Amino acid sequence: MTSEKLLLVGAGLSGAVIGRTLAEAGYRVTVIDTRSHVGGNCHTERDPASGVMVHVYGPHIFHTDDAGVWDYVNHFARFLPYKNQVKTTTGGAVYSLPINLHTINQFFGRTLRPDEAAAFIEELADTGIETPESFEQQALRFVGRDLYEAFLKGYTMKQWGCAPSELPASILKRLPVRFTYDDNYFFHRFQGMPEDGYTAMIARILDHPGLRVLLDTPFEPGMAQDFSHVFYAGPLDGWFGYDAGRLGYRTLDFERFCARGDWQGCAVMNYGDVSVPWTRITEHKYFAPWERHEATVCYREYSRAAEPGDIPYYPVRLVAEKALLGEYAARAAAAERVTFVGRLGTYRYLDMDVTIREAMETAAAFLASRTAGKAMPAFVHAPL
Incomplete structure (x- = not known):
């Protein structure tokens, strides 16, 4: 085991996969997260009243053509078949x-x-x-x-x-257009849901004797001095205290409601009419079709511009945001002993499989840099 101590900021997929890989390589790894649970926005939990597995921050459906990533997640969870069949109400x-x-x-x-x-x-x-x-x-x-x-x-x-x-x-x-009756929203070879939810899967990834997890622990800049390298999965602009302005995100508000029986008969119902204020309703028990529940848990989903304190979901990446991103990325490239990773750290929309693949590549790049005696770059996957 090496004497090097590494800090992972964020206990979502990026932090878990990088942390696990480097812990297995003999590094002493600490993973921190400001939330009270692991899993980031993939967090799932059982509703105590109905028993429904709820995707707390909105639905996450695993789909990929990357066989290596599919093998990786199946090592830590049993994935059951799931086909995303979206409906929409319009006119x-x-x-x-x-x-x-x-x-x-x-x-x-x-x-x-x-x-x-x-x-x-x-x-x-x-x-x-x-x-x-x-x-x-x-x-x-x-x-x-x-x-x-x-x-x-x-x-x-x-x-x-x-x-x-x-x-x-x-x-x-x-958004593809198909001239067949195939209504599978995704076209990837591997599609499924973890039987016990994403949080259980990510907790298993983080379960290693060389890896310590600290929840309810926000990152403070002074923490970095206690570690030889930091992998930062928080907001890129947040690393710099937002001193040049905030990168634009869309956030989501969820109006949760419960009912007996079934509410809409499918997992996702979009609403195309502007007169309907929500974008979609998700019925969470349908994300686990192998389960049966007498009651149901639904979310009405509303999208709006993120403000300070909101959870950032989707990077906007229009002209103004890209200009500000370029400024922050240039400053980040000059930083030492830190690598920016994941959706927030690189200000990109990433599916789960891409996040895992990039985390695997980042960990491999770190190990290669140590072997070669070279500095680890700020970005293994550039934001621009």
């Missing part, structure tokens, strides 16, 4: 998402075959838009105005708090 009717052959036929009152539907949508598409620059232009080019306004416009306005014409076209690349 007084319920449809399936992503937009697929059933959605198209139902919306337009047709009985189109796949090739007919593809040709039909191409006729609706605005082919005059050769190089879409905004979310709105991308949508109009892909699916035309009717589908855009029914399924994408209102939801996007509520989620991001601005007109789709102000958002980059790249955001829409996460």
